[in-house]
Amino acid sequence: DGGITQSPKYLFRKEGQNVTLSCEQNLNHDAMYWYRQDPGQGLRLIYYSQIVNDFQKGDIAEGYSVSREKKESFPLTVTSAQKNPTAFYLCASKEGLFRSGELFFGEGSRLTVL
């Protein structure tokens, strides 16, 4: 079945460590997104990419980095510079950035900093 796979589902990190969250999609979508979800704050956009080898900062990009070397993959690295990284991270994709198609989400990754 087509969909978005995020891994790991749960991740624990010590302060000062970088961690990378994986996002893979087999929907043949061009646009991919990373969101952060905190209780009471809704979804906030971290980074997005509309095509391979291109990505743009979202509203809260500080302390995060991404790459888009393959159409199917859009990994997110949470660096030690992110002041409050404990959150639920969601990856999403849709057909194209400027196409008004349906947005699909993965199951999420919960990061906890110890």
Place this chain on the structure above:
Amino acid sequence: KQEVTQIPAALSVPEGENLVLNCSFTDSAIYNLQWFRQDPGKGLTSLLLIQSSQREQTSGRLNASLDKSSGRSTLYIAASQPGDSATYLCAVLTGANSKLTFGKGITLSVRP
């Protein structure tokens, strides 16, 4: 700047009741509006997508309407069931940069 509001933040209803969830947005120049469901600790599942040229979409017991001029959308759930308990979010696609703006969601509890 587009703002999306969902009020109330939480709602509790008895099983079998028909209910309406509201979503309002400030900029009516949207491309589409999408309703999602989120179960605790899970990702978002798409329920319905309404294009700007459409007035409503239906899927099973769900019906979503869109009134761009008033900046409102409603999600109607018929004959609610305990399994409908979840958080429901709406999102609008707006602007030259195709930005998606989400509401904070309505947490629905359907009591048996």
